[in-house]
Amino acid sequence: MHRISDDYPSGRGYLAACTLGLPTIGTRDAVALDLERWAAGSASAADYSATVERARGHAATLLGAAAEQVAVGSQVSVFAGLVAASAAPGAEVLCIDGDFSSIVAPFLARGDLRVRHVPLDALADEIRSSTAIVSASLVQSATGEVLDAASVSRASRDAGALLMLDTTQATGWMPTDELDADVVVCHAYKWLSAPRGAAFAAFSDRAVAELTPHTAGWYSGQDPWASCYGPDLHLADGARRFDVSPAWHAWAGAEAALAFAASLDQRDVHVHDLALANAFRARLGLEASDSAIVTWPDADGCDLAALTAAGITASGRAGRARVAFHLWNDEEDVELAAAALGRTGALAATR
Known part of the structure; x- marks a missing residue:
């Protein structure tokens, strides 16, 4: 019987998908083939496009979009x-305290x-009629906490606020195909295991109409090969107007990675990942959670050091082991991590 874990060349003791995903054999081979074709002079811009x-298309499937x-x-x-650049001066932007900088800093950098x-847990309640934009991660990088996206979406709609959700720490381990947001952004190098x-990003009709494509370039036209030169502005009718010219070699691997992820039942992946995370929480004496990311206080880094010494790849963020x-x-992997932290007794008690 084929096991999904067989699609990965390695992975034992690797507990850091929230930092950097591992490529499948197919993704690894796609990157290697791309380098070979490039070196041989047989790679072409048309093929990359x-x-x-x-x-x-695979990304659209994962986000439930066209x-x-x-x-x-x-x-x-x-x-x-x-x-951020499209916001009116003085507009109110609501963020989660301690959220990842990439969806906070652009608003702070505006200065106005x-x-x-x-x-x-207060985000939905804090959305007011004066709130213009809500920017939040679906899953928090530092703690692994999962946002009540449905409540935030309803509150944003009621207030007329534009909602942006970052699913970088979510897409790949939990379903993200039914989110109600104006902009859903995701980097594929974590749980989706792309380069x-x-x-x-998926854009609603409202977002397409209201946001200015400040990064417009040759790839923001409906047909990039017909929009390579001025003097005219060439913009696609839909979300493609926000395209940034792709880093071709990264996308050679990303296409394979996204195809693999889109072929899976994300609800089955969700069940698998949560079961392991909650089994490990039980070893630590923590309550079950709805997140595949497990974090706990580790201000001095001792637990992270113990995991590393045992050959386990983990991470630390904001004074917490992760x-x-x-x-x-x-x-x-649950047993190895528990043993590294001296929790074998807790492990035996759960059997």
Whole structure:
């Protein structure tokens, strides 16, 4: 029987999908083939464009959007910057206190916006009629906490606020195809296990109409090959107007990675990842959660050091140790991490 973990060349003890995903064998081979073709002089711009279009379709599937609603780019902060640049002077922007900088800094950098930071669990209640933009991560990078997106969406709609959600720490381990937001942004190098430098975003009709494509270039036309030169401005009718010319080699791997992710039942992935994360929480004496990311206080870094010494790849953020469980992990990874922290007794008690 084929196991999904067999699609990965390695993964034992790797608990860092929330930092950097691992490529499947297919993604690794796609990147290697691309380098070979490039070195041989057989790579072509037309082929890269076709690869990007296939990737756009896979990204659309993962976000529950049509391909025409999806823009491709390189970084989340670029898409967030478009939202920030289009805000009216003095507009109120609501963010989660301690959220990832890429969806906060573009608004602060404007200097003329009123940016408020509130606790994650208070976000929906803090949306007011004066709120113009809500910018939030669906899953918090530092803590792994999951936003009540439905409540935030309803409150944003009631207030007339434009809602931007960052799903970089969500898409790939939990379903993100039913989000109600104006802009949904995602970088694919974490849970989707693509090379870094491949990001995408889905735009609502409202967002397409209200946001200015400040990064417009040759790739922002409906047909990039017909919009290479001035003097005219060439803009696609839909979200493609926000395209940033793709880093071709990154997208060669991203297309394979996104195709793999889109082929999976994301609800099954969600169940798998959560089961492992909650099994590990039980070893630590923590309550079950709805996140595949497990974090706990580790101000002196001792727990992270213990995991590292045991050959486990983990991470630390904001004074907390952080591990993540994904497709290449199984119960043995839970046991290895628990043993590294001296929690074998807790492990035995759960059996």
